[in-house]
Amino acid sequence: MTHPKRKMRLKRSAKAVLVVAALALAIPAAASAAKLETPAKPLLPVGSSITGTSTNMGTEIAGQGYYYCEEVVVTEKVTRNDGSIFAFNGSGKASGCYREFGGIKHPLIRRNWTLQGESIKPEGGLGQVAIQMSFVEEEPETGLVCTWKTPAGAKASYVIGGESLNLKSVGLQGACGASAINESFLFRNGSEPVIFR
Numbered sequence: 001m002t003h004p005k006r007k008m009r010l011k012r013s014a015k016a017v018l019v020v021a022a023l024a025l026a027i028p029a030a031a032s033a034a035k036l037e038t039p040a041k042p043l044l045p046v047g048s049s050i051t052g053t054s055t056n057m058g059t060e061i062a063g064q065g066y067y068y069c070e071e072v073v074v075t076e077k078v079t080r081n082d083g084s085i086f087a088f089n090g091s092g093k094a095s096g097c098y099r100e101f102g103g104i105k106h107p108l109i110r111r112n113w114t115l116q117g118e119s120i121k122p123e124g125g126l127g128q129v130a131i132q133m134s135f136v137e138e139e140p141e142t143g144l145v146c147t148w149k150t151p152a153g154a155k156a157s158y159v160i161g162g163e164s165l166n167l168k169s170v171g172l173q174g175a176c177g178a179s180a181i182n183e184s185f186l187f188r189n190g191s192e193p194v195i196f197r
Contacts, residue, residue: 033083033084033197034084034085034086034119034122034127034196034197035081035082035083035084035086035197036050036078036081036086036088036194036195036196036197037194037195037197038189038192038193038194038195039192039193039195040192041189041192043081043082043083044078044081044189044194045078045081046078046079046080046081047077047078048077048078048081048189049075049076049077049078049189050075050076050077050078050088050187050188050189050194051073051074051075051076051187051188051189052073052074052076052092052115052165052185052186052187052188053071053072053073053185053186053188054069054071054072054073054183054184054185054186055070055071056182056183056184057069057072057094057181057182057183058181058182058183059172059179059180059181059182060179060180061176061177061178061179064099064101064176064177065099065100065101065102066099066100066101067097067098067099067100067108067137067179068097068098068099068100069094069095069096069097069108069110070095070096070097071094071095071096072092072093072094072095072110072113072183072185073092073093073094074090074091074092074113074115074185075090075091075092076088076089076090076115076116076187077089077090080118085118085119086118086119087116087117087118087119088116088117089114089115089116089117090114090115090116091112091113091114091115092113092114092115093111093113094110094111094113094135097109097110097137099139106139106141106142107139107140107141108137108138108139109137109138109139109140110135110136110137110138111135111136111138112134112135112136113133113134113135114132114133114134114135115131115132115133116131116132116133117129117130117131117132117156117165118130120155122160123157125160126157126158126159126160127157127158127159127160127196127197128155128156128157128158129155129156129157129158129165130153130154130155131150131154131155131156131167131170132149132150132154133149133150133154133167133170133181134147134148134149134150135147135148136148137174137176144176146174146175146176147174147175148172148173148174148176148179149172149173149174150170150171150172150173150181151171151173154170154171155170156170158196159196160196160197161195161196161197162195162196163186163187163193163194163195163196164184164185164186164187164196165184165185165187165196166183166184166185167181167182167183167184167185168182169181169182170182
C-alpha cells in the first residue's frame, strides 16, 4: 500500500512531467509561426490582395549573356494566414526586359508570369517560403521562346519583420538550359507595407 504523502509526491511529479512535455511541444510550434501583417492589420485577412514589385530581376546563362528586367510586378491573393503558416498565389508582368551579350542589348518579352508561395520552417534566422514560379520568355530578334520554372524545393527568404521576399540564386529550369534568378519583391497591401513575420 502506497503512503498518502508518497502518493501526492508521485502525482506532483507526474504533473510536472506533463507541463514540461507540453512546453517542449509548444516551443517548436511558436518558433515556426509565420504570418503576414500590415501596420493596421495584425493578421492580413485571407482573400487580401498584395502586390510585389521587383526592380532588380537578373539571370545569367553561360554563353548567352545576362538577362535583366527593369520591373516585375506580381499581384498575389492571400490564401492562408492563420498565425502559423501563410500562403499566396497570383500572377504578374515584367517590363523593360532585355538580354545583354557582347555589349549589345537584345529586347525580351516575359509573359505568363506566375508566383505562389507558402511559409516553411525558418533557417539561419531568416523566414523561408517554398515557392513555385514560372514565366515564358521570347526574344523577338531571334524568335526564340523559352518557358522557365523553378524546380521542386525552390525557396525564397525574408528578414523576419521585413517587407521584402528575396530570391537569391534560385534555380530556373527550361528547354533553353538552366539558370538562377536573383531578385527581391517589395510587397504592399494598398498603400500599406506588408510585413513578413
